[in-house]
Amino acid sequence: MATGQTKSATTIRVNGFDHVPRPFLIGVGGGTASGKSSVCKKIMEQLGQNDIDDCKRQVIIVSQDCFYRELNKVEREKAFRGEFNFDHPDAFDDKLMYKTMQDIKDGKYVNIPAYDYKNHQRIQDKGQTVYPADVVLFEGILVFYYKELLEMFNMKLFVDTDSDTRLSRRVLRDMKERDRDLEVILHQYTTYVKPAFEDFCLPTKKFADVIIPRGADNTVAIDLIVQHIQELLRPRPESIPRRVRHQSDSIIQARPH
Numbered sequence: 420m421a422t423g424q425t426k427s428a429t430t431i432r433v434n435g436f437d438h439v440p441r442p443f444l445i446g447v448g449g450g451t452a453s454g455k456s457s458v459c460k461k462i463m464e465q466l467g468q469n470d471i472d473d474c475k476r477q478v479i480i481v482s483q484d485c486f487y488r489e490l491n492k493v494e495r496e497k498a499f500r501g502e503f504n505f506d507h508p509d510a511f512d513d514k515l516m517y518k519t520m521q522d523i524k525d526g527k528y529v530n531i532p533a534y535d536y537k538n539h540q541r542i543q544d545k546g547q548t549v550y551p552a553d554v555v556l557f558e559g560i561l562v563f564y565y566k567e568l569l570e571m572f573n574m575k576l577f578v579d580t581d582s583d584t585r586l587s588r589r590v591l592r593d594m595k596e597r598d599r600d601l602e603v604i605l606h607q608y609t610t611y612v613k614p615a616f617e618d619f620c621l622p623t624k625k626f627a628d629v630i631i632p633r634g635a636d637n638t639v640a641i642d643l644i645v646q647h648i649q650e651l652l653r654p655r656p657e658s659i660p661r662r663v664r665h666q667s668d669s670i671i672q673a674r675p676h
């Protein structure tokens with residue numbers, strides 16, 4: 420399936436009615452390097468989802484970074500010098516992001532572009548196929564910034580890690596994984612990342628249902644969230660079984676929401 424393409428939702432027939440499974444969508448916001456991905460991975464792990472095939476998973480993670488918009492030549496040159504603002508809402512392809520998340524909500528199969536941080540661009544012809552799932556974790560710095568997205572979430576988490584810790588983690592990560600020079604990292608951070616965090620990310624903390632101090636280290640908070648998700652997804656006697664294809668081989672069973 421090519422990037423941006425979708426495949427219609429799978430309909431199941433229950434009590435004589437067509438029923439489209441719809442996932443429970445969880446937004447995970449927070450500043451750069453606050454631990455959003457790590458928190459999502461821990462949630463997946465605790466829900467017993469890590470060793471399951473992509474197409475059978477009931478919980479999946481989607482990163483907002485996959486929706487960075489394409490840059491023109493001048494913008495890419497700026498990006499290599501740490502002079503492009505990737506922390507501003509305009510840096511994202513908001514239309515593609517809304518459409519894709521709506522398709523996911525509607526239970527469709529979607530293809531999400533992969534993103535290359537080293538070259539500041541999408542990887543052509545390489546994307547992640549997202550299969551309909553029971554729980555979708557959508558993580559990113561600005562997941563709660565856009566009103567259209569905010570309204571789609573069933574649960575909103577904000578990972579709150581102090582800015583010194585985030586900066587030191589970001590420096591190490593960007594040098595190791597994103598092929599960046601220390602000088603460029605610090606220039607980008609002070610010029611764009613920090614001000615944009617204060618202007619666009621931090622004000623969205625008020626929308627969160629749960630604030631997670633210290634990110635993935637906060638095992639108590641993660642345990643509580645996992646328990647809550649399991650509780651929400653436990654079938655009630657009168658409920659329609661949303662997933663017929665692999666309910667037997669997983670610890671989670673879903674109910675309609």
Ligand SMILES: Nc1ncnc2c1ncn2[C@@H]1O[C@H](COP(=O)(O)OP(=O)(O)O)[C@@H](O)[C@H]1O
Nearest residue numbers: 450451452453454455456457458588592635636
């Ligand atoms: N609790 C932690 N202790 C130490 N390092 C951490 C912790 N949480 C995350 N990291 C590291 O910090 C970096 C950013 O974490 P990540 O979870 O990717 O954050 P985000 O998704 O918010 O950018 C990664 O290199 C990760 O390994």
Ligand SMILES: Nc1ccn([C@@H]2O[C@H](COP(=O)(O)O)[C@@H](O)[C@H]2O)c(=O)n1
Nearest residue numbers: 450451452484505506536539559560612
């Ligand atoms: N080409 C890019 C794209 C994004 N960034 C930075 O990534 C940060 C968001 O990702 P996190 O995993 O840290 O949440 C964001 O702060 C951008 O500055 C980049 O440097 N280059």
